[in-house]
Amino acid sequence: MKADRHEVVVIGGGIAGLAAAAALAERDVVLFEAADRVGGRVLCEAAGDYWLNLGAHILGKTESPMARLAAETGAELLxxxxxxxxxxxxxxxxxxxxxxxxxxxxxxxxxxxxxxxxxxxxxxxxxxxxxxxxxxxxxxxxxxxxxxxxxxxxxxxxxxxxxxxxxxxxxxxxxxxxxxxxxxxxxxxxxxxxxxxxxxxxxxxxxxxxxxxxRGGMGAITDALAARLGNRIVTGAPALGLEQDGAGVRLRLTRDGAEETILADHAVIATPAPVARHIVADLPADKAAALDHVAYxxxxxxxxxxxxxxxxxxxxxxxxxxxxxxxxxxxxxxxxxxxxxxxxxxxxxxxxxxxxxxxxxxxxxxxxxxxxxxxxxxxxxxxxxxxxxxxxxxxxxxxxxxxPYWRPGRLDIQDALARPFGRIHFAGDYVEYPSTDPAARSGQMAARAILSALDGDPT
Ligand SMILES: Cc1cc2nc3c(=O)[nH]c(=O)nc-3n(C[C@H](O)[C@H](O)[C@H](O)COP(=O)(O)OP(=O)(O)OC[C@H]3O[C@@H](n4cnc5c(N)ncnc54)[C@H](O)[C@@H]3O)c2cc1C
The missing domain is CATH 3.90.660.10 (Polyamine Oxidase; Chain A, domain 2)
Structure with missing residues (x-):
């Protein structure tokens, strides 16, 4: 069976994965999300003139990755x-x-x-x-x-x-x-x-x-990013395994109850750390240990x-x-x-x-x-x-x-945690000080590194 091939696959549709996919929107990118909705830990629900916050709800300054995404997507900061x-x-x-x-x-x-x-x-x-x-x-x-x-x-x-x-x-x-x-x-x-x-x-x-x-909750930002990406987002598609060789990455996932394989030049894995640890094959020992260190x-x-x-x-x-x-x-x-x-x-x-x-x-x-x-x-x-x-x-x-609050010794594992592994880039709130801003930034940084590689820039 012939597998689909893309320039980039993004795994996980929280704010980190959405920010990565949005920054790669000019390229051939597809995002796979396990749940039947995107947003991850950004979760809110409309309630008349108000909204119910069940996940992230506070943004910081107007100069920050999330505030910039709000401005780009037309979400109103209050x-x-x-x-x-x-x-x-x-x-x-x-x-x-x-x-x-x-x-x-x-x-x-x-x-x-x-x-x-x-x-x-x-x-x-x-x-x-x-x-x-x-x-x-x-x-x-x-x-x-x-x-x-x-x-x-x-x-x-x-x-x-x-x-x-x-x-x-x-x-x-x-x-x-x-x-x-x-x-x-x-x-x-x-x-x-x-x-x-x-x-x-x-x-x-x-x-x-x-x-x-x-206004309307932080989901206004993730919903707008998802609308912009349209059918390049596939929900209800949990990733099972991700491996790579010199030619690209191979993602195994299930969709509609059937297992399939997707090929790509590069991958951004934007799931929580334990899922990334479980999915990515042949991780270097220090990277595996760093992912194991992260506690939620x-x-x-x-x-x-x-x-x-x-x-x-x-x-x-x-x-x-x-x-x-x-x-x-x-x-x-x-x-x-x-x-x-x-x-x-x-x-x-x-x-x-x-x-x-x-x-x-x-x-x-x-x-x-x-x-x-x-x-x-x-x-x-x-x-x-x-x-x-x-x-x-x-x-x-x-x-x-x-x-992912920090456990003692967290500073020592930063490089192993955040460093890409070949063609696989890691994004999410766990790669930095955790919250929506660093999560979005980590997705955007992964996208930037992939764009350089796709454009043949050796840096
Ligand atoms: C109750 C609560 C309150 C918070 N309050 C704030 C706040 O006020 N301000 C703030 O900035 N931050 C807050 N946070 C933290 C913030 O929500 C997170 O830091 C941020 O949303 C993490 O984004 P992420 O994309 O890294 O991860 P996630 O949002 O967890 O996204 C990961 C995605 O990967 C998907 N996934 C998992 N496994 C697979 C798989 N096998 N295949 C495909 N997809 C998979 C998940 O379904 C999920 O959609 C709060 C968090 C919670 C829970």
């Missing part, structure tokens, strides 16, 4: 003006004001207040140290001089766990710290000290500078429509960290639609997302969606009491490969 670092602990919600004031404002016993001051100082010092190497790691705009992403970081902090860097603390403070780590789908004991200090420390000290939503924590997410008819006390909040409960975060996705001056009438209704990550998400594995819904609604009502009786339609999403 500045998030709401508070990003509200904290709920022991029955009290603390909002606004500097995080330095939290030890005095959170409802904590005296020993925990003192411990929070000490831990906060340690975290701030470690954040300062890790930030020397890189600013705005997850939403920043970076250009690389090499052909694939490199990352900078503090090797000594990266060799230790985040728990070890921060040292012992009061249990109430530990609950707060776990909330920060669970937001990144990890636990402090398993997280790189550099990564935790940089990302959790950054969220704690400043929230996210210059954050944006997309899980999330359980519930997005809900709310049915209020009057302004809500949380209209000016975007993110609430929740300590000591199953849910660890509540996001008010409707915040970007609210007028901070209060002069425009406030539209009725809203949309909230609550999620949990890491061990707390693992603990929900045996629970039904109905049980999760009941538990999450009870906890949202506890943190934001004004939502009682106002939570309408809900969606539950479980992410097994939620987020």
């Amino acid at each position: 500045p998030i003006r709401g508070h990003m670092a509200a904290v709920w602990a022991n029955g009290r919600l603390v909002r606004h004001g500097k995080v330095e004031s939290y030890p005095f404002r959170l409802k904590l016993p005296l020993a925990a207040r003192l411990s929070l001051i000490r831990t906060g100082l340690r975290l701030r010092a470690a954040n300062k140290r890790s930030s020397r190497h890189i600013q705005d790691p997850i939403h920043g705009d970076r250009s690389f001089t090499g052909p694939y992403p490199s990352v900078a970081g503090d090797g000594a902090l990266d060799a230790r766990s985040f728990a070890d860097v921060l040292g012992p603390m009061h249990p109430d403070v530990e609950a707060l710290l776990r909330t920060g780590c669970n937001r990144l789908s990890g636990e402090p004991e398993a997280m790189s000290g550099h990564f935790g200090s940089l990302i959790v420390g950054g969220l704690w000290s400043s929230g996210i500078r210059s954050a944006h939503s997309v 924590g899980p999330y359980v997410v519930m997005a809900a429509v709310t049915t209020e008819t009057t302004p809500m006390p949380y209209d000016d909040l975007y993110a609430v960290a929740v300590a000591g409960r199953t849910i660890t975060m509540i996001f008010n996705g409707a915040n970007a639609l609210r007028d901070p001056s209060g002069s425009a009438p406030r539209a009725p209704g809203g949309a909230l997302t609550a999620y949990t990550g890491a061990d707390k998400a693992r603990a929900l594995a045996g629970r039904s969606d109905d049980e999760i819904r009941a538990l999450f609604i009870e906890e949202i009502n506890e943190v934001l009491p004004e939502t009682k009786g106002l939570i309408g339609e809900t969606r539950i999403q479980r992410w097994e490969h939620g987020y």
